[in-house]
Amino acid sequence: xxxxxxxxxxxxxxxxxxxxxxxxxxxxxxxxxxxxxxxxxxxxxxxxxxxxxxxxxxxxxxxxxxxxxxxxxxxxxxxxxxxxxxxxxxxxxxxxxxxxxxxxxxxxxxxxxxxxxxxxxxxxxxxxxxxxxxxxxxxxxxxxxxxxxxxxxxxxxxxxxxxxxxxxxxxxxxxxxxxxxxxxxxxxxxxxxxxxxxxxxxxxxxxxxxxxxxxxxxxxxxxxxxxxxxxxxxxxxxxxxxxxxxxxxxxxxxxxxxxxxxxxxxxxxxxxxxxxxxxxxxxxxxxxxxxxxxxxxxxxxxxxxxxxxxxxxxxxxxxxxxxxxxxxxxxxxxxxxxxxxxxxxxxxxxxxxxxxxxxxxxxxxxxxxxxxxxxxxxxxxxxxxxxxxxxxxxxxxxxxxxxxxxxxxxxxxxxxxxxxxxxxxxxxxxxxxxxxxxxxxxxxxxxxxxxxxxxxxxxxxxxxxxxxxxxxxxxxxxxxxxxxxxxxxxxxxxxxxxxxxxxxxxxxxxxxxxxxxxxxxxxxxxxxxxxxxxxxxxxxxxxxxxxxxxxxxxxxxxxxxxxxxxxxxxxxxxxxxxxxxxxxxxxxxxxxxxxxxxxxxxxxxxxxxxxxxxxxxxxxxxxxxxxxxxxxxxxxxxxxxxxxxxxxxxxx
Numbered sequence: 288x289x290x291x292x293x294x295x296x297x298x299x300x301x302x303x304x305x306x307x308x309x310x311x312x313x314x315x316x317x318x319x320x321x322x323x324x325x326x327x328x329x330x331x332x333x334x335x336x337x338x339x340x341x342x343x344x345x346x347x348x349x350x351x352x353x354x355x356x357x358x359x360x361x362x363x364x365x366x367x368x369x370x371x372x373x374x375x376x377x378x379x380x381x382x383x384x385x386x387x388x389x390x391x392x393x394x395x396x397x398x399x400x401x402x403x404x405x406x407x408x409x410x411x412x413x414x415x416x417x418x419x420x421x422x423x424x425x426x427x428x429x430x431x432x433x434x435x436x437x438x439x440x441x442x443x444x445x446x447x448x449x450x451x452x453x454x455x456x457x458x459x460x461x462x463x464x465x466x467x468x469x470x471x472x473x474x475x476x477x478x479x480x481x482x483x484x485x486x487x488x489x490x491x492x493x494x495x496x497x498x499x500x501x502x503x504x505x506x507x508x509x510x511x512x513x514x515x516x517x518x519x520x521x522x523x524x525x526x527x528x529x530x531x532x533x534x535x536x537x538x539x540x541x542x543x544x545x546x547x548x549x550x551x552x553x554x555x556x557x558x559x560x561x562x563x564x565x566x567x568x569x570x571x572x573x574x575x576x577x578x579x580x581x582x583x584x585x586x587x588x589x590x591x592x593x594x595x596x597x598x599x600x601x602x603x604x605x606x607x608x609x610x611x612x613x614x615x616x617x618x619x620x621x622x623x624x625x626x627x628x629x630x631x632x633x634x635x636x637x638x639x640x641x642x643x644x645x646x647x648x649x650x651x652x653x654x655x656x657x658x659x660x661x662x663x664x665x666x667x668x669x670x671x672x673x674x675x676x677x678x679x680x681x682x683x684x685x686x687x688x689x690x691x692x693x694x695x696x697x698x699x700x701x702x703x704x705x706x707x708x709x710x711x712x713x714x715x716x717x718x719x720x721x722x723x724x725x726x727x728x729x730x731x732x733x734x735x736x737x738x739x740x741x742x743x744x745x746x747x748x749x750x751x752x753x754x755x756x757x758x759x760x761x762x763x764x765x766x767x768x769x770x771x772x773x774x775x776x777x778x779x780x781x782x783x784x785x786x787x788x789x790x791x792x793x794x795x796x797x798x799x800x801x802x803x804x805x806x807x808x809x810x811x812x813x814x815x816x817x818x819x820x821x822x823x824x825x826x827x828x829x830x831x832x833x834x835x836x837x838x839x840x841x842x843x844x845x846x847x848x849x850x851x852x853x854x855x856x857x858x859x860x861x862x863x864x865x866x867x868x869x870x871x872x873x874x875x876x877x878x879x880x881x882x883x884x885x886x887x888x889x890x891x892x893x894x895x896x897x898x899x900x901x902x903x904x905x906x907x908x909x910x911x912x913x914x915x916x917x918x919x920x921x922x923x924x925x926x927x928x929x930x931x932x933x934x935x936x937x938x939x
Contacts, residue, residue, distance in 0.1 A: 649707025
């Protein structure tokens with residue numbers, strides 16, 4: 288979430304004033320590190336749980352402010368969008384049954400949240416990217432009304448303009464323009480914190496970088512966005528593109544993205560990372576700083592280093608260094624692992640955390656200095672491969688060895704994680720339970736992403752895309768309540784949906800987007816052949832900029848060729864001669880009812896879908912037939928269920 292008491296640094300005076308505080312914080316941190324101020328006698332773990340809020344149809348529910356008002360709980364906080372919420376888990380000492388305690392605490396917090404969401408007819412879902420999220424949901428009306436978030440949107444707009452192009456290619460391809468960086472709110476994560484001793488920080492940070500790929504591969508849970516099957520962990524690509532403040536240039540100058548894996552191993556000191564981030568990334572936020580950090584240091588008081596923390600919160604490293612103050616007043620350092628998606632269940636998340644923390648604690652004993660065994664570029668390449676492919680990726684591991692991630696996890700990393708947990712005196716029951724989940728997930732190959740893709744592949748053969756994603760979301764909710772690990776889940780089916788009412792659907796959800804179009808100067812024969820080949824009845828006519836200028840129908844073509852057969856001529860007829868000019872259109876944000884009324888009242892067989900003058904889709908009678916078929920099937924299932932209940936003597 289970050290510090291909410293911030294504002295944009297708009298003038299050079301503001302910028303310079305805050306920068307001075309930032310530089311003093313670095314100086315104070317340097318003194319504290321050299322003089323050994325930091326807590327070293329205890330190691331703690333912690334977590335931040337981000338969630339999506341959905342309505343009874345599984346669609347995003349922008350109600351976080353209302354829920355927080357009813358919760359009145361200090362550990363629940365806002366997130367960027369109104370349909371997200373975050374729970375901060377109190378830190379635990381890294382020992383004994385800390386992981387089962389972490390699971391219990393997370394479940395208790397979810398139970399507290401569910402009591403309130405039930406009253407609001409909403410639900411919290413743990414998922415890296417909500418399968419039912421729509422481009423329609425990513426508008427600034429859904430930005431959480433907090434000054435920090437307004438300032439963040441404004442700052443990114445100032446640096447890159449208000450056009451955000453997102454391009455991600457996987458099994459499908461997403462190429463979309465959005466109006467703001469709010470698209471980042473599609474991402475929800477489970478962020479794990481591990482306290483680190485200062486003299487171990489550099490070595491531990493490099494270990495976190497080296498193992499980022501395999502721990503991500505086994506934990507992927509975000510394979511879809513806007514109904515497109517993209518990366519196994521699409522969050523990685525989406526976060527980078529949505530918060531990227533770089534602009535295109537004619538020159539080959541290198542510029543670093545604010546969302547970054549890094550460019551080299553950490554050398555020297557933690558301070559080097561903070562200094563690099565100050566040098567590379569301009570200050571976005573400022574705040575009124577009341578603390579004189581140098582005076583605090585002189586008086587032996589632990590400074591908050593608020594300026595440094597504010598700037599650090601605007602640089603999004605996948606493994607991020609964090610400074611904090613413990614309850615005993617001593618400063619401490621943490622590594623925040625940001626690679627894990629939210630979900631699939633709490634027990635899965637805790638297993639991911641145990642796997643990562645176990646590796647962090649045991650890796651150096653087994654391998655020593657990781658920078659001597661592996662090129663940084665290989666660590667980075669492995670991370671991107673894991674994000675794209677998920678489990679089944681091929682890595683370049685130590686000493687250039689090529690290995691499939693599943694073999695690496697089974698042969699080397701699982702035993703190493705167990706040893707790392709034993710070293711911290713973690714209870715054997717916790718080790719077997721949580722690392723056992725990782726073991727089973729690796730053996731079956733079923734991660735959250737693979738379950739979603741398997742379910743979608745089956746559902747899309749029998750129903751619409753909208754109902755398929757609704758069924759997946761509904762199945763997620765059921766399985767999460769039972770807290771069963773994802774490798775034990777059955778594939779989602781339409782029977783998982785408690786209620787299916789397409790009345791709340793918008794055009795964007797059921798329009799056809801794989802379009803075949805012609806230009807006004809094309810031959811009529813070309814349009815006729817395309818309509819015949821694709822067995823469609825209507826084809827849009829667009830100009831070179833993708834703007835809709837007409838519509839040609841099979842009926843118009845039939846009349847043309849019938850007339851031509853009776854009255855032959857040598858004239859080449861162009862599409863422009865037969866098309867309907869300025870056809871009636873509809874926007875993607877319109878409801879299904881509006882589309883039906885428009886088609887019925889104007890006796891239309893189709894409606895081109897236009898957004899800001901650009902053709903983005905088309906809806907026809909066949910789309911409505913698909914919806915009708917789904918509804919009839921659902922009504923039949925409901926009747927059969929009632930009959931079964933009656934036959935069993937149950938209540939109807």
